[in-house]
Structures are given as structure tokens and as C-alpha cells.
Amino acid sequence: MNEVIANGLRYLTDIDVAAMTVYIKSLAANGESEVITPSSDELLAGQTLYDTHCQECHLSSGRGGFRKAPPVAGSVLVQAKNPSSLINVILYGAQPAADIPASFYTWEEMADFGHKMTDAELAQLSNFLRASWGNRGGRVSAATVANQR
Amino acid sequence: MSGGMIVDETEPSKFRDWSAPNLTSAKSGLARWSIDDLQKYLKPGITVGRAPWDP
Numbered sequence: 169m170n171e172v173i174a175n176g177l178r179y180l181t182d183i184d185v186a187a188m189t190v191y192i193k194s195l196a197a198n199g200e201s202e203v204i205t206p207s208s209d210e211l212l213a214g215q216t217l218y219d220t221h222c223q224e225c226h227l228s229s230g231r232g233g234f235r236k237a238p239p240v241a242g243s244v245l246v247q248a249k250n251p252s253s254l255i256n257v258i259l260y261g262a263q264p265a266a267d268i269p270a271s272f273y274t275w276e277e278m279a280d281f282g283h284k285m286t287d288a289e290l291a292q293l294s295n296f297l298r299a300s301w302g303n304r305g306g307r308v309s310a311a312t313v314a315n316q317r
Numbered sequence: 318m319s320g321g322m323i324v325d326e327t328e329p330s331k332f333r334d335w336s337a338p339n340l341t342s343a344k345s346g347l348a349r350w351s352i353d354d355l356q357k358y359l360k361p362g363i364t365v366g367r368a369p370w371d372p
Binding site: 173177178180182185186188189190192193195196197198199200201242244245247248249250251252253254256303304305316 | 341
């Protein structure tokens with residue numbers, strides 16, 4: 169999305185951006201993710217992984233750090249019905265767009281964590297992310313993570 | 318608009334799924350985003366507590 173905004177959307181006129189946003193906000197709720205309620209053991213395991221690998225940049229609030237890491241609390245990517253993108257970002261990391269202007273708000277490169285966690289651990293972390301800070305997302309299984317490797 | 322999927326060919330004959338987020342007013346989508354939030358996000362790319370994130 170960085171590239172889309174940096175190389176395209178930011179050049180739109182204010183009127184066009186306003187028209188797009190009014191249209192998007194007019195869309196009725198659809199495709200709601202199922203809501204998971206992890207057990208306390210699952211949440212604790214996921215939170216331990218978050219505290220170890222993620223909290224330094226995304227903060228305990230999940231709101232992310234300025235010019236450090238994006239928020240995971242309220243993130244539509246974290247809550248997406250299909251967790252593929254969330255899993256990919258954790259497995260393979262994320263990079264800011266290469267040609268993004270220096271003045272443009274961006275993030276530090278996120279390291280890949282695929283080699284630091286098992287499929288089961290990555291599923292626990294994903295489920296913690298999808299069930300915390302008011303987030304709503306369906307359950308992620310170790311098999312789903314394995315499929316993304 | 319409720320979130321689709323694309324398949325990225327990361328190297329010859331190797332594919333990876335990516336999911337797009339829900340852009341409707343679902344609670345797991347943009348229910349908590351105001352029009353002002355969206356405008357600030359799409360134009361300069363930042364608004365309070367939200368920001369673009371690759372892909």
C-alpha cells in the first residue's frame with residue numbers, strides 16, 4: 169500500500185480523494201471476520217511471543233512507534249478474514265517502498281521472523297494479534313502458516 | 318470490497334497468497350475509520366494510529 173499511496177494516490181486532487189473516501193465509507197458492512205476467543209493459555213503464549221519479538225517496535229499498546237512500526241491495534245490487515253498477508257509479513261518481513269519520498273511517512277524495515285518461530289508459535293502470535301486491542305479476526309492454525317511458508 | 322486475494326509469483330513457479338483487507342464498514346474493516354481518517358491516510362499516508370503497511 170505504501171507504493172500505491174506514494175506513487176499514485178498522493179497525486180490525486182483533494183476533491184478526488186474526498187470522493188473516494190465518501191464512496192468507501194458508504195459501503196455497507198460486509199464479509200465480517202469471525203471472532204475468535206482464544207483460551208487464556210493461548211493468549212498468554214501469544215503475548216509472550218509478542219513481547220519477545222514485536223513489542224519493542226509495535227509497543228505494548230499495539231499502536232506502533234512513530235517512524236518505527238505501524239499499528240497492529242485496529243489494523244485492517246491484522247483483522248483480514250484471510251490471514252495470508254498478516255502471516256506473510258511476519259514470515260518474510262516488510263520493506264518500505266524503495267522510491268518513497270524522504271518526507272513521506274514510512275517505517276523501518278521489518279525483519280523476517282519465519283526462522284525464529286515454528287508454525288504453531290506463529291499461529292499463536294497471529295491469534296493474539298487478532299484477538300487483542302479490540303481486534304476481530306478468525307483463528308489462524310499452524311497448518312495455515314505452513315501453507316504460507 | 319470485503320477483501321479478496323492475489324497470488325504473487327515470488328520466483329519462477331513459486332507462488333504466495335496475499336489477502337486484501339476489508340474496505341467496507343465491517344468491524345474488522347473500516348468501521349472505526351472516519352472520512353477524515355481515510356482522506357489523511359490516502360493523501361499524505363498518515364493519520365492518527367493508522368498508516369500504510371506493505372504490501
